[in-house]
Amino acid sequence: MPVVTVYYDRIFSMLKGDISKDELIDKIPYLGLDIEEQTEEYIKIEYNPNRPDYSTDYGLARSLNSFLDFETQYSKYDVYESDLVINIDKSTKDVRPYIVAAVIKDIKLDDETIRQIITMQEDLHNGIGRKRKKVAIGIHNLDVIKSPLEYITVDDSFSFIPLNKDSDMTVKEILDSEIGNQYASILAGNNLYPIIRDANKQVLSFPPIINGDLTRLDSKTTNLFIDVTGTDLDSVCNALSVIFTTLHDAGGKVHAVEINSDNSKIKTPQIKEEVIEVELEYVRSLLGLELSEKEVITYLRRCRISANIENNKVRVKTEPFRFDLIHPVDVIEEIVLGYGIHNLKPTLPGSDMTGGFDKNQQFLDKARDVLTGLGLIEIMTIGLISEDMLKKSEMSTDNLLKVVDTKSIEHEVLKNSNVPAILKTFSKNIHKKYPQRIFEISRVFNKTDNEIQEHYQLTVGLAHATVNFTEANSYLNAFGKQLLGMNLSTRANESELFVKGRGAEIINGKGIKIGIVGEINPQVLENFALRTPISLFDIDLDELMKR
């Protein structure tokens, strides 16, 4: 989750009413924000990625001013004209098709303001920008560039001075550098690379990789040029909305940029007024609150949403950075935020219903009762195991289901049997008191006919100095009889898991194999560094449930 750092001195100067530190800390969670850290000077606040307008303290102040009723009228986001023009070359269409831009003038950039802006940029890159793939943002010193700009493509021998370097680098060199490496995959596939440059052919940006050194910001910069490029038009517009409204609130004046392509001419940023309609009855029934029209309007106003109600329909207009509102239910949430979650009184649903357990789970419950009644201790292990554990158990590694890019080889395959986990558990407990008698009931995974099958498997493991086949067979019989009144018989069958001549298949009444039972092969015991004999049985519970 993204985090914004908010200094008390800044936020209090932005708030338009009086509130103590403690009250502030109390109120913030009711905006849907989590306080992550508190110090004397600042608080760190976690916000949800669908609200990038919270990525600076300006956004938080804006919300608090209305939420706390410090402000009941909101400033309009005026956009002035500018003479800046961007001409788009059509070759960018297949490389990185969308660009929008804005000019911000007369903004004062102290160190903390610059830091807040950079955090906003990073959070937009990571969130709606999908790590710069969908959206990348460049922020430039307007005063060093000359209109008209062009958005073109170049090949990898093209060179310019990238940010914080003092000499030319080719596009190829930049892509091979540390920063280039991180994002090069976004541009892979084409041998063309997007470049924004000005009328003097000076490079502003190589999106989404790096800016040019030319337009670097410092605390003396007062006029900004913002470019937003990407692969999705809505996303680049949304990102620009967050940026220009924030910089507006930071004291800048917003100016439009003309963007020309072969067949269109637009000006950005555009203030699109989105309208959403919600039935008043829907609001009332979903929240369980008999709200009056006036209340609904007040609560929405606290969330900076202007609304009017006609014929029981709530019509809301949203600010440009509120692209998270895509459905009437999103408006309903805003109403309940304005009402205050802490003011909601819990109720219980009117109608009563009869509950019940799942049939399979009930069967497993009874199986566990029998097994614990036999003195066994239940273990629970993880469903992903290492291939090595299967090999140590001398069990088949054919047709394994593997997960992709696991962070640990301990968890690389879906277990097709509980046996390795039982052996590993014994191996971890060699210094614990014997006899050890344990069981696990868990899903195991197999691949048959190109379908992944899951079934419940029971494995019972017995370990002590004199354990043998007969003991395992006795437990097996007791289990079958106590749970189902069923005789489970055995049929000789050799496997590497068991001692030769001391392993068998378990068969049901119809002669179908439903499990195995036997004395573990000493080689397997040695593989698990075990010094005590083990016998076990392993049975498919789905087969028993079908009975």
Next chain:
Amino acid sequence: MNTNNLHLLERKLLQVMSGRNETELEDLVSDSGLTLDQIRRSVEWLKEKNLIEVKVNEIKLITLGREGESVKQKGLPEKRLVNKLKTGEDIELSELPKKIDLNQDELSAALGYARSEKWIKIFKKDNRVMIRKEGNSTASRVEELLNKISGPTELSNFASEEQEILRSLVKRPDYIAYEIVKKTRIKITKDGLEIARNIKDDNYIDVLTPKMLESGEWRNNTLRPLNVESPAPTIYSGKKHPVRIFIDEVREIFVSLGFQEVEGSIVQSSFWNFDALFTPQDHPAREIQDTFYIANERSSLNVDKQILKNVEGVHKNGADTGSKGWGYQWNIEQARRMVMRTHTTCVSVKNLADNKPDEARVFSVGRVFRNEKVTFKNLVEFHQIEGIVVGKDVTLRDLMGLLTKFYKKLGFDKIKFWPSFFPYTEPSLQSMVYHEGLGKWIELGGMGIFRPEVTKPLGVDNPVLAWGSGLERLVMLRYGIDDVRKLYENDLDWLRGVPSCP
């Protein structure tokens, strides 16, 4: 002290010890007729009563290793090497293995030691490495010493210069092994002797036998009173896993609140795990570093065609749900990728799609997976509790009410709510409960009303309340555990010892 208060074992041991000086525990087995374990237990008790004294000595024992045994049979490898060589004859090094019965390890050891004894010389001639005998091997102290060792021998039995040689032999792999053994010796005290004398005089019987009952002989005897206040030997019960015990408790609470249990597959298509939950296909949660995808497996997506079409539409432009959608072209191939489910919500929505209820209360407790590094607070696999309520008139406040009741039944009387965000619910809330033991508020589950973009494409028109919570956190609170890994380590001491109702 009244001898009747002594346990049968204690009395036996005192009696045996009354005739002995300081004695090793092992030596008492045959005379007392007790097992070593019984002797140890009674020694503990008697020590506490000051009736015996206990001394523990550490002894260093020496045993021969595999190589040591072999040297004892065949002699030191360097001597075997030199004895095979003729004085004045040069042999190429690579020829040696054919001439002498030494394996590779023995040969390299033999060459090294023979050379440092100056019995041989190794030199190069015409680019060949040659070996020449320079002197005769002498009688070896090492061999004499090794011959003295048969079975574990105390180090202190050797003269000091012999001990010196033994220490140097440790450098040669598998020649000898040291083992430190603790020897316990006990001695009866004056009080102990006094009591042991009295023991002879009593005429209690220790065990009631079936024979005595048959014959009625028990009437003529008195059973010796036991120390009924002494601790008993430990036995263990069969038991469910603590996590399972907690799961069962949660299931019972759900059923008591009118919920029906459901279960579903652990391996799911991305369609049910993500797409049906209105998670856009480029959402970070779907990335490989967070989710376990199953290699090379694609789902045949055996799903109602209408539902597939609805989900595609809702992602694209909201279809007829009143939503704007995500504004992108949905790709069915992405939906076919198989995953280890990342939540049990896929089970709930699949259940909604199968039954399209107008009214229902459904719950599940199941395993979910995340591709994370295992730490004291993260596992790759854990349990999720989830409940959903469908009804024409259900409200957000009802959800809060049900959750309040649910946590109350789990023992949390105070609960508070605040707003939150989940991609598939709106409005969304989070809950905190007050833990009396810790004296603080604890963040628990998330909840909300499923977005119409989730429910409408499945054919469910009424609102659906949903809440979910991790289970392990609650189990840890119940058992006072601060490292989540402990839950699935299956340490038998913990499993045997942990109470069902802590």
